[in-house]
Amino acid sequence: MEFEPVIGLEIHIQMDTKTKLFCSCPVEFGVEPNSNVCPVCLGLPGSLPVLNRRAVELAIRAGLALNCRINNRSVFARKNYFYPDLPKGYQISQYEEPLAVEGWVEVEGRRIRIRRLHVEEDAGKNLHEGSRTFVDLNRAGTPLMEIVTEPDVDSPKLAREFLEKLRNLMRYAGVSRADMEKGQLRCDINLSIRPRGSKELGTRVEIKNVNSFRFVQKAIESEMERQIKLVMSGGMVVQETRTFDPSTGLTHPMRSKEEAEDYRYFPDPDLIPLVVPKDWIEKIKENMPEMPEERFERFLKEYRLDDYSARVLTENKELGDFFEESLKVYHKEPKLNANWLLNDLLGQLSEMGKDLENSPVTPTALADLVRLIKEGVLSSKLAKEVLKEMVSTGKSPVQLVEEKGLKQLSDEDTIRGFIEEVLHENQKEVERFRSGEEKVFGFLVGQIMKKAKGKANPQLVNKLLKDILTTS
Numbered sequence: 001m002e003f004e005p006v007i008g009l010e011i012h013i014q015m016d017t018k019t020k021l022f023c024s025c026p027v028e029f030g031v032e033p034n035s036n037v038c039p040v041c042l043g044l045p046g047s048l049p050v051l052n053r054r055a056v057e058l059a060i061r062a063g064l065a066l067n068c069r070i071n072n073r074s075v076f077a078r079k080n081y082f083y084p085d086l087p088k089g090y091q092i093s094q095y096e097e098p099l100a101v102e103g104w105v106e107v108e109g110r111r112i113r114i115r116r117l118h119v120e121e122d123a124g125k126n127l128h129e130g131s132r133t134f135v136d137l138n139r140a141g142t143p144l145m146e147i148v149t150e151p152d153v154d155s156p157k158l159a160r161e162f163l164e165k166l167r168n169l170m171r172y173a174g175v176s177r178a179d180m181e182k183g184q185l186r187c188d189i190n191l192s193i194r195p196r197g198s199k200e201l202g203t204r205v206e207i208k209n210v211n212s213f214r215f216v217q218k219a220i221e222s223e224m225e226r227q228i229k230l231v232m233s234g235g236m237v238v239q240e241t242r243t244f245d246p247s248t249g250l251t252h253p254m255r256s257k258e259e260a261e262d263y264r265y266f267p268d269p270d271l272i273p274l275v276v277p278k279d280w281i282e283k284i285k286e287n288m289p290e291m292p293e294e295r296f297e298r299f300l301k302e303y304r305l306d307d308y309s310a311r312v313l314t315e316n317k318e319l320g321d322f323f324e325e326s327l328k329v330y331h332k333e334p335k336l337n338a339n340w341l342l343n344d345l346l347g348q349l350s351e352m353g354k355d356l357e358n359s360p361v362t363p364t365a366l367a368d369l370v371r372l373i374k375e376g377v378l379s380s381k382l383a384k385e386v387l388k389e390m391v392s393t394g395k396s397p398v399q400l401v402e403e404k405g406l407k408q409l410s411d412e413d414t415i416r417g418f419i420e421e422v423l424h425e426n427q428k429e430v431e432r433f434r435s436g437e438e439k440v441f442g443f444l445v446g447q448i449m450k451k452a453k454g455k456a457n458p459q460l461v462n463k464l465l466k467d468i469l470t471t472s
Contacts, residue, residue: 001195001232002195002196003193003194003195003196003224003227003228003231004154004193004194004195004196004197005153005154005155005156005191005192005193005220005224006151006154006191006192006193006194006201006202007151007153007154007155007159007189007190007191007220008148008149008150008151008152008153008189008190009147009148009149009153009159009162009163009187009188009189009190010146010147010148010149010187010188010190011146011147011148011149011163011166011185011186011187011188012122012144012145012146012147012185012186012187012188013062013144013145013147013170013175013176013178013184013185014027014122014142014143014144014176014178014183014184014185015055015058015059015062015143015144015145015175015176016058016174016175016176016177017052017054017055017058017143018054019052019054020040020041020052020121020140020141020142020143021049021051021052021055021092021119021120021121021141021142021143021144022040022041022049022050022051022052022092022121022141023038023040023041023049023050023141024038025037025038025040025041025141027142027143028138029182031138033127033134033136033138034135034136034137034138035138036138037137037138037140040141041087041137041140041141042087042137042140043086043087043088043089048270049092049268049270049271051076051271051274052143055119055143056099056119056274056276057284058143058145058174058175058176059099059100059117059119059145059175060099060100060276060280060281060284061173061174061175061284061288062100062117062145062147062169062170062173062175062176063099063100063103063117064173064284064285064288065169065170065172065173065175065288065291066100066103066104066105066114066117066147066166066169067103067104067105067114068100068101068102068103068114068117069100069101069102069103070099070100070276070281071097071098071099071100071101071276072275072276072277072278072281073097073273073274073275073276074094074097074098074099074118074119074273074274074276075094075095075096075097075267075273075274076092076093076094076119076267076268076271076273076274077092077093077094077095077096077265077266077267077268078090078091078092078093078264078265078266078267078268079091079092079093079095079120079263079265080263080264080265081263083123084126084133084135085123085124085125085126085135085136085137085140086123086124086140087124087137087140091120091121091123092120092121092268092271093118093119093120093121093146093265094118094119094120095118095265096265097273098116098117098118099117099118099119099274099276100116100117100118101114101115101116101117102114102115103117105162105165105166105169107158107161107162107165108158108161110152110158111152112149112150112152112153112158112162113149113150113152114147114148114149114150115148115149115150116146116147116148117145117146117147117148118145118146119143119144119145120144120145120146121140121141121142121143121144122139122140122141122142122143122144123139123140124136124137124138124139124140125137125138125139139183145175147166149162151190151201156216156217156218156220156221156224157217159189159216159217159220160213160214160216160217163185163187163213163216164213164315165315166178167185168292168315168316168317169291169292170185171317171318172289172290172291172292172295172317173288173289173291174289180211180212180213181211181212183211186209186210186211187209187210187211187216188206188207188208188209188210189206189207189210189216189219189220189223190204190205190206191204191205191206191207191220191223191224191227192204192205192227192237193224193227193228193231193237202227202237203236203237203238203239204239205223205227205237205238205239205240205241205242205251206240206241206242207219207220207223207241207242207243207244207251208241208242208243208254209243210244212246215244215246218244218246218249219244219251222244222249222250222251223242223244223251226250226251240253240254240255241253241254241255242254292314292315292317293314295314295320296310296311296314299313299314299320303327303334303335303338304334304335305334305335305338309335309338309339309342312342313338313341313342316356318356318357319341319356322341322356322359322363322366323337323338323341323363325363325364326341326363326364326366326367326370327367328363328367329363329364329367329368330367330368330370330371332371332374333370333374336370336373336374337366337367337370340366340369340370340373340383340387341366344384344387345359345361345366345387345391348387348388348391349361349391352391352392354391359391360390360391360392360393360394361387361390361391361394365390365396365397368396368397368398369383369386369387369390369397372386372397372398372401376457377401378397378401379454379455379456379457379458381454382454382455383397386400386401389404412460412464415448415452415456415457415460415461415464416464416468418448418451418452418456418461419448419461419464419465419468420468421451422444422447422448422451423444423468423469425447426443426444426447429443429444430444430469433469434469441465441466441469444465445458445461445462445465448461448465449461
C-alpha cells in the first residue's frame with residue numbers, strides 16, 4: 001500500500017519592532033538575561049498592557065503579502081497554560097477573531113492556503129544547565145505573528161520551499177528578518193498519513209519548534225517513515241506531540257495529546273477589541289514595498305536579465321539588494337554583474353564557508369571588479385584570481401591589482417614580442433597551421449599566454465596572432 005502525507009504548518013514569526021507588544025521594553029537579541037523587563041512583561045499584579053501600533057501595522061503588511069483578508073475587528077484573548085517562562089500564567093493571543101484570514105502563497109505552481117494570521121506575545125526562554133533550569137524573560141512580550149496553513153502541503157520538499165518563500169515574503173514586506181538562528185521564525189508541523197488517493201485524514205502528530213528549513217524537511221521525512229512502518233506492522237498512530245533531534249534524524253515523543261489541549265480562551269478584559277479602519281488598511285496597501293514578483297518583472301525589463309538570473313536574484317531579498325547596490329556604483333553592465341555575483345562570488349563564498357551576509361566583498365568592490373573586467377584591465381582568468389583574494393582578504397580589486405601586478409597586458413608591441421618568440425620556438429606547429437590544421441592555433445595561443453604569465457589580453461592575442469600567421 002502506498003501512503004501520502006497530509007501536512008499543515010504553524011509558523012511563529014517575530015515582528016521587527018523596537019519594543020515589545022504590550023510595553024515599552026526594547027526587543028534586543030543576545031543581551032544580559034532579564035535586563036529588558038518591566039512589570040507588564042513580568043506579569044506583576046496591577047500592570048496593564050498597551051498595544052504596540054507598529055506591531056499591528058507590520059501584521060497587516062504581512063497579511064497583505066500573504067493575500068489575506070484583513071478583518072476590521074479582531075479580539076485579543078487569554079490563552080491559559082502554566083509554564084516556567086510564562087510569568088502571567090497566560091499568553092495574550094487571538095483566537096476566534098484573528099486579524100487576518102483566507103490567504104495563500106504560490107509555491108512551484110501550487111497554492112498553499114493560509115487559514116489565519118493572528119498577533120500574540122512571545123513567552124520567555126528556559127535555559128537548561130545540567131540539573132538546573134534558568135529562566136530568561138527578555139523575550140517575554142516580544143511581538144509575534146502566528147501563521148497557520150491549511151493542510152495543503154503534501155511533501156517534505158514542498159514544506160521546505162513554502163517556508164523559504166514565506167521568509168522571503170516577510171523580508172520583502174519589511175515585517176521581519178525571519179532569522180531562524182535567532183529564533184525569529186519557528187515552525188510546528190502537523191502531520192498525518194493516509195492511503196494515497198483517500199480523502200479521510202489519519203491521526204495527526206505535532207512536531208514542535210523545528211528551527212531550520214533543512215530540519216523541517218528531515219523531520220517530515222523521518223516522521224512519515226515512522227508512521228508508515230507503524231501502520232504497515234499493524235500498529236496505530238497515537239495523537240501526540242513530538243520533537244525532532246537533528247543529531248539522530250529521528251522524532252521523539254514529548255507528551256501525549258489524546259484530546260486537543262483546553263487553553264480556556266476568553267477575551268482579555270484589559271484590552272478592548274482591535275478595530276482597524278478601512279482607510280488605514282488602504283494606506284498600508286498603497287505603501288507596501290516592492291514584492292518578489294514585482295522585482296522579478298522589473299529585473300527582466302530594466303536590466304534585461306535572463307529568467308533564471310532574475311528569479312535567483314529575487315528569491316533571496318539580500319541577494320537582489322546586493323546586486324542593485326553594486327549597480328549604483330557601476331551600472332553599465334548589469335548582466336555581467338549578475339553573472340559574477342551568482343556564478344563566481346557566491347561560489348567563492350561557499351568554498352570558504354561564508355555567506356553573503358558576512359561577505360568580505362562589498363557591493364562596491366564587486367562593481368569595481370566588473371568595471372576592471374569591462375575596461376580590459378583584467379581578463380576573466382585574472383579576475384577570478386583577484387576575486388578569490390578579495391574573499392580571503394577583504395581588499396578591493398584595485399588594491400590587489402596594484403599590489404600583485406595583475407593588470408592585464410594590452411600593449412600591442414609587447415604582445416607581438418611574445419608572439420614572435422613563440423612562433424620561432426614552435427616552427428613545426430606554425431607549418432601545421434598553415435597546412436590547414438586550425439586546431440594548432442589554440443596551442444599557440446596557450447604558449448603565448450604562458451609567456452605573458454596569463455596577463456596578456458586574450459582577445460588581442462588572438463587578433464594579432466591570426467594577423468601574423470595569415471599575412472607573413
